[in-house]
Every structure is written in C-alpha cells, then in structure tokens.
Amino acid sequence: MQVLIADSFESAGLDALRAAGCEVTYQPAAKDAALVEAVAAAAPDVLIVRSTKVPEDVLRAGPLKLVVRAGAGYNTIDVATASRLGIYVANCPGKNSVAVAELAFGLIAALDRRIADNVADLRAGVWNKAEYGKARGLFGRTLGLIGLGGIGSAMVPRAQAFGMPVVAWSRSLTDARAAELGIVRAESPLEVAAQADVVSVHLALNGATRGLLGADFFAAMRPGAYFVNTARGEVIDQDALAAAVRDKGVRAGLDVFAGEPSGGKGEFHPDIVDLPGVYGTHHIGASTDQAQQAIADEAVRIVTVFAATGEVPNVVNLARVTPAGRTVIIRHLDRPGVLAATLDAISRGGLNVQEMENVVFSGGEAAVARINLEGTLTDAVVQAIRANDSVLDVQVIAL
Incomplete structure (x- = not known):
C-alpha cells in the first residue's frame, strides 16, 4: 500500500x-x-x-x-x-486529550498569575512585585466547560485537584453522567458563562458549533472572568471576545485562532493578541511527545x-442514516451466482442498494445476506429473488 x-x-x-x-x-x-x-x-x-x-x-x-x-x-x-x-x-x-487539558490548565494558571507579563517585565529589567502580587487564586473558583468529550472530560479531575467546582454544558451530557463526574450540568452555554469564573472551550468544529459562542455568550460572562480556547478559533466570535476583554476586563488564553497558518512557521498577527490580558500560544495543545x-x-x-x-477505524464520513426503507434478508445456499442473481432482480426492479452484508453459516453450506434497499420493493422483485433454486427463504423488514 x-x-x-x-x-x-x-x-x-x-x-x-x-x-x-x-x-x-x-x-x-x-x-x-x-x-x-x-x-x-x-x-x-x-x-x-x-x-x-x-x-x-x-x-x-x-x-x-x-x-x-x-x-x-x-x-x-x-x-x-x-x-x-x-x-x-x-x-x-x-489521543491528545491529556496534552490539550494540560495546556488549558497551564493557560488558566498563567492568566491568574499573569506569568507571561511577569516574565516579560523581568527580562526587560523591571521589578514589579507590587503589581503582580494581586492574583485571585483558583481554589474555590468555578470552572465552566463548553464541551465534554475526551478533552473536556480530562479537565474535570484536574479542576477537582485544584479545588475548583465544575459546571459544564454538552449536547450529550446527562444528569446521570454529570453526577458520576461530580459536576453540575448546565442547560446552555449561556448558563455556563453566567456561573463560571473560568470558561474553557472543548468543542469540535462543525456546522453546529461554528460561531456558537458569540456576543450574547461573552455578554453573559462575569466581569474579570477568564476565557480559554484550546479547541478551534472558529467556534467563537473573536471580535466579541475582544470587546469583552476591553469592556469587561475578561482575560483570555488562546491556543487557536481563525485563519491561522497551516504550517509550522509563517507570518501571523491577529489583533486580539495585542490586547492586555490576552495570552496567545501557537496551536500547540497536542504538541507533546x-x-x-x-x-x-x-x-x-x-x-x-x-x-x-478494507475496514477503516474511526471513519468520520460514512452515512449514519441512509434513505433505505426496507431490509431484505435472504437465506441461501452458499453457491456461486446466488447474490449476482439477487442483485440483478433488485436492479431490474429499480431499487438502489444502500448497505449489504453476506455471512456464511458454520460448515460453509449456507449463508445469509442482508440488503438495505432504497425504493419500492414490490412482490414481483421478492418473487424473482425467491425463484432461484438456491434461495431458501426471503424475509422483508420495514426500516
């Protein structure tokens, strides 16, 4: 290959x-x-x-x-x-859940202690303990999670180790799962924004999540809260976040940006990273050995x-739902030409095969085929299939 x-x-x-x-x-x-x-x-x-x-x-x-x-x-x-x-x-x-969760918590701690600003000033010869000795601390602060897949779930024990209660929203999160994790389930992203001192985003980018966190979300965040995005830049309205940084004192840690370069090096200067209180990294969430x-x-x-x-683990683009309306189950002798004759009858009937499998019984004498069909399966087609001497039985099931 x-x-x-x-x-x-x-x-x-x-x-x-x-x-x-x-x-x-x-x-x-x-x-x-x-x-x-x-x-x-x-x-x-x-x-x-x-x-x-x-x-x-x-x-x-x-x-x-x-x-x-x-x-x-x-x-x-x-x-x-x-x-x-x-x-x-x-x-x-x-496979990168732990690595991304580690970076997300690194950004959270860095925002609280303003670590990057400390380092920059000290390298510039400026000693400013009076300014940088004003951190709030994370213990007892509420962490809000938007998305609770592998990475979001990896955030939970890390937050609990920091003594941070967790409120989370995910389309798949149930009350039972929340209780199992020891967290609070929110009804919406806005509810997370309103309840959390720190918000961390862990959403896949798709049609439903693109631009999901917009002006209303950032308006609901608490003044001075922290916002971390290690997911995808396109799930947020970056201009709305910038406005929240300027107007509400929100601090942001961003590892991802809309329109970022695809390669390892290049010119890139999003305006938001120039704002005080914004720390940016280079989409390095998964970049650990x-x-x-x-x-x-x-x-x-x-x-x-x-x-x-010929099978593909983790395939993402096979149809979960097909237009098939009927399944025809054919028990037959395991002989050459049986399936070819069956498919010929289906084709002549104007039907489209959506999914098909054929498995052999132990001993190799007989087999069973399951064929999902799109179109109107008529009695004439069924009878044409049954007419083959090697067909033992035909069963039709509505989907």
Whole structure:
C-alpha cells in the first residue's frame, strides 16, 4: 500500500508503516500546490496529515482511498468532496486529550498569575512585585466547560485537584453522567458563562458549533472572568471576545485562532493578541511527545487495519442514516451466482442498494445476506429473488 505523509510524523510511526509492508513517501513540507504535485507523483492509496489542509484539488490529484488526520479534528479536510469521491476520512480521537487539558490548565494558571507579563517585565529589567502580587487564586473558583468529550472530560479531575467546582454544558451530557463526574450540568452555554469564573472551550468544529459562542455568550460572562480556547478559533466570535476583554476586563488564553497558518512557521498577527490580558500560544495543545506518539500509533493502526481488512477505524464520513426503507434478508445456499442473481432482480426492479452484508453459516453450506434497499420493493422483485433454486427463504423488514 502506498502511503504519503505530508506533515511531521514520529519516526517510530514511519518504521511501523514500512514494517507493515507499506511504501512510504515522507514529504512533511508538502503544502498547497506542492501537495497536489506530491499526490499526483506518488499516487498514494493513503494520505496522512496533521495540520496540512486537504482541499478538493488534492483529493482529485491521485487515486486516494483514505485520508487520515493524525489528530482529533478534521475541519482542515474537505470531507464533503472526499465523500463524493468515495474517499474515506478517518481521525485519531482521544489521543491528545491529556496534552490539550494540560495546556488549558497551564493557560488558566498563567492568566491568574499573569506569568507571561511577569516574565516579560523581568527580562526587560523591571521589578514589579507590587503589581503582580494581586492574583485571585483558583481554589474555590468555578470552572465552566463548553464541551465534554475526551478533552473536556480530562479537565474535570484536574479542576477537582485544584479545588475548583465544575459546571459544564454538552449536547450529550446527562444528569446521570454529570453526577458520576461530580459536576453540575448546565442547560446552555449561556448558563455556563453566567456561573463560571473560568470558561474553557472543548468543542469540535462543525456546522453546529461554528460561531456558537458569540456576543450574547461573552455578554453573559462575569466581569474579570477568564476565557480559554484550546479547541478551534472558529467556534467563537473573536471580535466579541475582544470587546469583552476591553469592556469587561475578561482575560483570555488562546491556543487557536481563525485563519491561522497551516504550517509550522509563517507570518501571523491577529489583533486580539495585542490586547492586555490576552495570552496567545501557537496551536500547540497536542504538541507533546506523549501525544504525538499516541497519535502516530493510532494513525498506523488505521492504515494497517485498512490494508489488511478494507475496514477503516474511526471513519468520520460514512452515512449514519441512509434513505433505505426496507431490509431484505435472504437465506441461501452458499453457491456461486446466488447474490449476482439477487442483485440483478433488485436492479431490474429499480431499487438502489444502500448497505449489504453476506455471512456464511458454520460448515460453509449456507449463508445469509442482508440488503438495505432504497425504493419500492414490490412482490414481483421478492418473487424473482425467491425463484432461484438456491434461495431458501426471503424475509422483508420495514426500516
């Protein structure tokens, strides 16, 4: 299997792919037009990326079967085009949770003690203990979490170790789960904003979360509260946050920004980082040795399972719901041509196969096929399937 890696990748991961029989092309600097050329030249089955963007022209440049995002999010990949082209997209969820949670808490502590400003002044020869000795402290302060997936969940025990009660909102959070974690479930992000002294965001970027935290959210935050975003820059209204920093004394720790560079280096100067009380880092949440090794191991697992079985762990672009309205279950003798005749009858009936599986009973004498169909399954089609001497039984189930 041909694998192109267009980002930095652990050397142990490269060795593991090669040991699994993959032919690996490693071009960590390939971006934009250079990536299109690399895909066209290498003709890979699999493309592995971290922060590198994968737009439509990259997906169409070669015979790609699978794109693996070596990380949790996948908003840098044109998933819609990949789906149209029949290209799997997979990610590596949960492997960087601890690393991102560690950075989020580092930013929280830094905001409270104004660590970056301390360092800057001391390097400039300024001693200002009178100013910097005014921290509020975190013990007893309420931490609000927006999103409670792997990273948000990793924040909970760390907050509790700091003596911080937690209030959280997530679409999937139930009262039972909140009680199990020892936290309070909020009904909305606005409720979290109103109750928390510190807000930390842990949302995946998608159509439902883009711009979710806007002017009303920041208006609901307490004056002087802290806001940390280690998720994606696009989930917030950055201008509204800047207004809250200026007008309400909100302090912000930001590891992510809208429109940030995709590469490891480049020119980038968002206006918000010039505001007093805003600390920015370089989208480094997942950038620990531990996290990168775990992500590389998972990316290798995805590729090797795909090569061996054709299945894709962590695939993100298969339909959860299809237009299928009927399932036809066919028990049949395990002989050549039975499924071909069945599919021919389905095709002549104007039906579209949405999903299909065929499994063999022990002993290899008989098998059962389950086929989900879109369209009107008529008695004539069912009878045509039954007419095959090797078909033992046909059952139809409405979905």
